[in-house]
Amino acid sequence: MRAKRLSPADLALWRAFTAEILPLNGHERPPAPPEPPAAATAPPVQVAPTPSKPARPAPPPEIRVGEVPGGLDRKRWAALRRGDMRAERTLDLHGRRAAEAHLVFRAFLHRAAEEGIRTVTVVTGKGPQPEGGILQRELPHWLNDPDMRPLVLGAAHPHPTNSGAVNLLLRRRRTNRG
Template sequence: MARRRLSNDEQALWTALARTVRPLRPTARAVIVPATPSMEELIDLPVVKGSGKTRLTPPPSRMIVAPPARTPAAVLDSGWERRIRSGTISPDMSIDLHGHTLSMAHARLNQAIAQALTRDIRVLLVVTGKPPKSAGAGGASRRGAIRGEIGHWLETSPYADRIASVRIAHPRHGGDGAIYLILRRKK
C-alpha cells in the first residue's frame, strides 16, 4: 500500500499532538522534536515548486533538542546507600496506602508527593502493605494490588522527574511492605 505524505496542516497538527504525549517508560536519550512554526512564520517561509506540487519548507535550523528525561537512580551515593542499608535513614514524611482502593491509593500517593515537594522533603516513606503470606495452592507468592501498581504510578506520575530513587524500606520502617521515595532538591 502506497503511503501518502501529510499536508502542511496535517503535519502541524501531528507535531502539536506529538509534543503533548509523554512516554510510559521515558528513556535517558535526547529526542529531536521539530519546532512548529507559527502562522506568521508560515507566511514568510519560502515556497518550493517542483514536480507539480507547491509546499512551504521551514529552514533546517528549526530543530529543538529536548533534554533527556530524568529517571530514578538504581544506586545513590555511598552516604545514602549506607544510611538506607543500616536503617539510620529517617523519613521526613510518611503515607500509609494499604487498605485503600487502587484509585484512592493512587490519588493519595500523588497528593503526598505534591505535598512533600512543596515542603521540600527529601525522604517520603510510602507504606503499601506486605504481600499476602499464603498464596493458596502451589505456594507461589503474589504481590498485593497496591504494591503491584505503585511502580507504574510513579513512572507515569506528573512528579516522575522529581524522584531521585525508589528503594525498599528497612525492616525498621516496614521492610517489604514499604518503600522510600528519595526526592530531588529544588533547583
C-alpha cells in the same frame, strides 16, 4: 481491464521457482512473461530542511525500587536502602483501593516536594504472598508517571524483608536565583 505486469523482482522469483518444475507429459513449459520496459530514472526528490526544534531535556531514567539510581552517591544510597535516612513524612496506604491510593499518593508526593522534604516512606502493605498486593505492584508504575518521575531520585525498601514499605528520596527543589 488492464493486465497487471510483474515487477523485475517478481519475474526473477517466478523463474527461480519454476526452474526445476517438470511439465506434465504432453505439455510444454509456458513462456516466461515479458519483461517490463525499463523505467526512466526520476531525479532525486529534494526534501526541504525542517526547522530545528529547541532541544528538550531528556526525561530522567526510570525509577526501580531497590536499584541504585544514577546521580546518587553510594553513601546516600546505602543510607536509604538500610533505612538509616529518617523519613520526614510517612504515607500509609493500607486498606485503600488502588484508584484512591493513587490519587492520595500523588497529592502526598507533590505536597512533600513543594515543602522541600527529602525523604518519605510509603507503606503499601505486603499483600497476599508470593505475588504481593496490588498497591505494592502498582507503586513502581506510579513513581514513573511523567509528572511524578522528576520528583523522585531513588526508591528502596527499608529492610530486605520488608517489601511492604518503600523509602523515597526526593529531588531537591530548584530555586530560581535572579
